[in-house]
Every structure is written in C-alpha cells, then in structure tokens.
Amino acid sequence: MVYTSVIFHMVTMILLYLSSTGYSLTPIVEDIFLEKPGGDVLQINEFTKKSVLRELPILDGNVIKTNVPADAKLDFNGLAAKYGHPCEEHYVESEDGYVTKLFHLPGDRKRPVLMMHGLFDSADTFIIRGNRSMAISLANAGYDVWLGNMRGNKHSRRHVTLNPDKDPEFWNFSYHEMALYDLPATIDYILGHTGQTRIYGIGHSQGNNIFIAMTAMLPQYNKKIRVFISLAPAVHIENIKLPTKILVLLSPLINYLFEGIGNEEILPDGAILQRLLQKVCPLGLPGYVLCVQLILFQLAGYNTAELEQEFFPIVLGHSPSGTSRKNLIHLAQSGKYKRFAYYDAGAEENIRLYGRKEPPLYDLSVVTMKVAIFAGNNDKLVVLKDTARLRDELTNVVEYRVLEPRKWNHLDFVWGRNANKFLFPYIFKLLQKY
Numbered sequence: 017m018v019y020t021s022v023i024f025h026m027v028t029m030i031l032l033y034l035s036s037t038g039y040s041l042t043p044i045v046e047d048i049f050l051e052k053p054g055g056d057v058l059q060i061n062e063f064t065k066k067s068v069l070r071e072l073p074i075l076d077g078n079v080i081k082t083n084v085p086a087d088a089k090l091d092f093n094g095l096a097a098k099y100g101h102p103c104e105e106h107y108v109e110s111e112d113g114y115v116t117k118l119f120h121l122p123g124d125r126k127r128p129v130l131m132m133h134g135l136f137d138s139a140d141t142f143i144i145r146g147n148r149s150m151a152i153s154l155a156n157a158g159y160d161v162w163l164g165n166m167r168g169n170k171h172s173r174r175h176v177t178l179n180p181d182k183d184p185e186f187w188n189f190s191y192h193e194m195a196l197y198d199l200p201a202t203i204d205y206i207l208g209h210t211g212q213t214r215i216y217g218i219g220h221s222q223g224n225n226i227f228i229a230m231t232a233m234l235p236q237y238n239k240k241i242r243v244f245i246s247l248a249p250a251v252h253i254e255n256i257k258l259p260t261k262i263l264v265l266l267s268p269l270i271n272y273l274f275e276g277i278g279n280e281e282i283l284p285d286g287a288i289l290q291r292l293l294q295k296v297c298p299l300g301l302p303g304y305v306l307c308v309q310l311i312l313f314q315l316a317g318y319n320t321a322e323l324e325q326e327f328f329p330i331v332l333g334h335s336p337s338g339t340s341r342k343n344l345i346h347l348a349q350s351g352k353y354k355r356f357a358y359y360d361a362g363a364e365e366n367i368r369l370y371g372r373k374e375p376p377l378y379d380l381s382v383v384t385m386k387v388a389i390f391a392g393n394n395d396k397l398v399v400l401k402d403t404a405r406l407r408d409e410l411t412n413v414v415e416y417r418v419l420e421p422r423k424w425n426h427l428d429f430v431w432g433r434n435a436n437k438f439l440f441p442y443i444f445k446l447l448q449k450y
Contacts, residue, residue, distance in 0.1 A: 084298050085326070087144060088333025092119055092163075092171075095143050101155045107174075108205045110197035114167045114189075115174035118202060121151060121161040125210040128160040129447070130203065133430075134221025134250065135347060136283055138171055139163035140334040141220070141430045145327075148436045150218070150443075157444065159216075162206050166194050166226070169337040170285035180281065187280035190346035190359050191222055195229035203240055216447055217244040217385075220430050221398065222347060224249035228356075228410075231385055232378040243386040243414065243450040245443055247429040248398045251406050253351040257396035260315050267348035274341045284338035298329040317394035317425025322432035331431060356380070380409045388415040388446050390439065392424035414450075417442060 087095060096103040096119070106118040119139050131151065133141050142151040142163055154161045165171035167189060168180070178186040206215055219227050224246045231238045256264055263270065274282070283289070297307035304325040313319065323331075346359045353360065358375035360366065366373055387410050391403040400418060407416045419438055421428075428435060 084294075084329050084333070087146060088294075088330045092138075092140050092143060095140075095146070096121060096151075099143075099146050099149075099152045101152060101161075106205065106209075108198070108201050109176065110167075110201045112193065112197050113176040113178070114172070114193075114198060115176065116167055116172040116198050116202065117165045118205070119163040119165075121155040121163075123155055123160040124158050125160050126212065127158070127216070127447070128162060128206050128210045128212055129154055129216040129218060130162045130164060130206060131218045132164050132199070132220070132223030132226060133166065134223050135344070136169075136336040136339055137221075137430075138169045138334070138337040139165050140337070144330050144334050145431065145433075145435070148433065150430065150435065150440065153436060153440055159447070160210060162202075162215075164199075164202050166191075166222075166339070166343075167198055168281070168339050168343070171337070173338075184278070184280050187340040188342060189340055190343040191225045192229065192346065192359055195226040196233055199226050199230045200234055200237060203237065207240065214240050214242045216450075217241050218247065218443070219244070219249070220247045221250045221426065223247075225251055225347070225356075228380070228383055229378050231383045232380060235382045235384070238383065238385040241385045243388060243446055245446060246387055246389045246406075247439075248392060248395055248426050249389060249403060249406055250347060250398050251350065251356050252354075252402040253347070253398060254354040255399045255401045256351050257399065260397060261351070264348045264351040267345055267352055270348075271341065271345045280341050282339055282341055282344055283336040285336070290332070290336060294329070294332045297332055301325065304328060312427075313425075315396060316427045317392065317396045317423065319394060319421075319423040319425045319428060319432075321423065322421075322425070322428040322434060324433060327431070327433065381411060383410055384412050386412050386414045386450060388442075389413060389417070390429070390442070391416075391418045392426065392428060393418055393421070394423045395426040397426040415442075415446065 087098075090098060093103055093105070101121040104120040104122065106120055107115050108118055109115050117139075131139070131142050133139060139151075143149045146152065151161055151163060168187065173180045175186055180186045203215060207213065217227055227241075227244055227246075228249070228251055231241075253264070274280075293307065297303045308323060308325075308328055309318070309320070312323075342359065349360050350356055355377055357377045358370065360375045361369060363373040366375055370376055389403055389407055391398070391400055393400070403416075407413050421434075421438055424432070424438070429439065432439070
C-alpha cells in the first residue's frame with residue numbers, strides 16, 4: 017500500500033536536497049522533462065553538471081543516463097509473456113455499472129486463485145518481480161491465476177455511463193463498493209468461467225478489506241472461498257506508525273482540502289509526480305537513498321535486502337495506479353476512529369444513509385471463511401498489534417504467522433526479493449491443504 021504521503025514527502029525531500037546544493041527549481045523542471053527521443057537520457061545544462069551531478073558515474077557528456085530496466089516499460093501483458101505465461105484480459109461489469117479488468121494466466125481450472133492488490137496499486141504488483149513474483153510462481157505451479165483491479169485504478173477506469181475524466185460522480189466510491197459490487201461479480205465471473213464452486217483468495221493490504229467486508233455484508237460468499245490468504249491486512253490500522261499516523265489523524269482536513277479543489281482522483285497513472293519520480297529515483301545511489309531509504313522505508317519499514325536499488329525503477333514503472341479521494345479517506349478512517357466500519361460521511365449524511373449518526377461496523381462475526389493471516393515484524397503501516405486484533409475478531413483463522421525475517425515490512429509481501437523463499441512456501445502449503 018503506497019500512501020499519498022509517500023509521493024508528496026518524497027518529492028519535497030528531493031527538492032530540498034537539490035536546493036541545498038544551490039540548484040534552483042527552474043532547471044530541475046527543464047532538465048527532468050526534456051528528453052531526447054529513443055532513450056532514457058535527459059539533457060542537462062552546465063550549471064547542473066558542475067554543481068550537482070559531477071560525482072555521478074552515470075553522467076556522460078551532456079546527458080544523464082537513467083538506469084531503467086526493461087520490465088519498467090512492459091505492461092502486465094508484456095511481463096506475463098516475457099515470463100512464460102501469455103495472459104487473457106477479461107472485463108467484469110458490476111451491478112452499479114463499473115467495469116473492472118481481470119488478468120488471467122490460464123492453468124488448472126479446478127484450482128482458480130484470485131489475487132487482489134492494495135491502495136494505489138494494481139494487478140501489476142503481483143508480477144513485476146518476474147520469475148520471483150507471486151503470479152508467475154503460482155502459474156508455474158499450474159494454478160489458474162486471476163488478478164483483479166480495483167475500480168478507479170489505471171486498468172479499471174470504466175463505467176457504462178460515467179466518464180472518469182468528466183463526471184465527478186464516477187469517483188464516488190470507496191472499498192465498500194468494491195466489496196459490495198466488484199468482488200462478488202468478479203468471483204461469480206471466475207466460477208462461471210471455470211465451472212467451479214469455490215476459489216482461493218489472496219489479498220494484500222487493502223485487498224484484504226474488500227474480501228472481509230464482502231463476506232461480512234454478503235455472508236453467502238463465505239462458501240465460495242476455499243481459503244483466504246491475508247497478507248498484511250489493513251483492516252485495522254489504529255496503531256500505524258509515524259509519520260503516516262499524522263496523515264491518518266489529519267485525514268478530515270485532507271479530505272476537506274481535496275474536496276475544496278475538486279480533486280476526486282488521487283495519484284493517477286502518468287501524473288506529473290510519477291513522471292518526476294521516474295526520472296529522479298533511478299539516478300544511481302543518490303536517487304535510491306532519497307526515494308527509498310529516506311522516504312519509503314520511513315513509512316513502510318526499512319529493509320534494503322528486499323527492495324534493492326536495481327529493482328525500484330521497475331516499481332515506479334507500474335505504480336502508483338490511482339484511486340478515489342473517498343477510498344483513501346475511508347481507509348484512513350479505520351485508523352482515526354479505530355473501527356472497521358462503513359464510510360463516515362458526517363453525522364447528518366450518516367443519518368440519511370444508515371439511519372444513525374455513526375456508520376455501522378462490518379460484522380466480522382459472520383465472516384466464516386477460512387482465513388490465514390501473515391504479518392511482518394517491521395511493518396510500520398499494519399503493525400502486529402493490529403493484525404493480532406483481526407485474528408482475535410475473526411471466527412475461522414486457520415493460521416496466523418509472523419514471517420521470520422526481522423525486517424520484513426509492508427511492501428515485502430509483494431515486492432520482496434526473497435518472498436519466494438520466506439512467504440511462498442506457506443502459501444503453497446495452504447493451497448494444497450484446502
């Protein structure tokens with residue numbers, strides 16, 4: 017799960033660092049976005065070369081060569097084909113008119129697995145590690161792999177009547193609607209396609225919220241899931257660590273500001289900030305230190321062993337992927353108000369929507385599907401105390417495991433270099449057992 021704070025804080029630190037060297041903000045904009053055709057090179061001026069970049073080994077003449085791996089430029093289909101599993105694209109229409117994209121890596125139809133990503137993410141997160149990724153590892157083992165995309169991300173900006181670029185109403189959703197409409201429609205689509213009666217489910221971060229909220233609101237779907245594998249569930253985030261905790265506490269003000277400027281889509285794919293980061297962060301060790309060690313690790317947990325310098329440019333090629341303002345705020349409300357509940361629209365609107373001043377809780381007592389929870393010792397976003405609370409509230413937890421690496425953080429579940437060693441064996445064991 018990548019928060020808005022990651023991006024804003026990251027860019028701020030980058031600009032402050034460059035400013036401290038005497039570098040003005042006008043040259044940075046010119047240099048970052050002025051590209052030569054046909055390659056990952058940036059034109060620079062003499063001032064930049066002399067005052068800022070003289071120590072960088074990637075400086076060659078009048079250009080900066082950014083080290084951007086090929087996988088950063090491949091889309092999901094390209095990555096799947098490269099690693100031996102050409103994929104299919106499917107589209108699922110929900111009851112309220114949203115159309116979401118499903119990627120499918122065909123395998124044994126008797127063993128369908130549905131994977132759901134976290135906030136600001138997409139299905140890409142499960143494949144960008146290539147042969148070490150969860151999607152490819154499952155496909156190699158013969159499972160019928162399906163990868164969903166939450167409404168509003170770069171793969172799922174579609175509706176039967178609403179235009180996401182023109183109609184603000186398109187963005188009037190949170191993970192509540194994903195759980196109530198999108199996920200059930202997706203599961204039924206997969207079951208219809210495979211001829212099965214149950215699927216395996218895997219969720220990362222907010223991807224867990226929709227599975228658990230769905231089975232709380234629609235208990236009949238408990239029977240359609242063999243086992244749900246919950247990776248760093250963001251259901252409870254009341255003990256989230258600093259500095260993200262500050263943003264959680266300030267979420268009402270952030271919401272007010274976003275509403276005031278009419279900003280309903282948050283961190284879409286291809287935004288200026290993403291383009292800036294794609295140019296700055298691959299600049300060798302300085303870019304890695306600024307973007308990852310000083311910023312991202314402060315939010316998710318420090319672990320250079322799992323998110324190495326060479327891999328991060330691939331991440332930036334695929335995320336962030338966008339979501340709605342309402343979805344971001346709904347997630348933050350779980351931390352601020354310490355409850356896993358429907359969206360809090362304010363007392364007056366809550367009375368109209370729910371017949372009460374406070375939004376109702378999702379009833380976890382009716383979530384009877386088998387759940388296996390995996391947590392990280394060094395996860396600063398979803399800490400152990402919060403995952404333990406979820407474990408105690410659910411009625412059918414078949415496994416609760418804190419992964420062995422002491423520094424395992426929130427992002428390592430999907431991006432970790434050694435996830436195939438520390439996490440995947442437990443996943444395969446569960447899939448084989450159930």
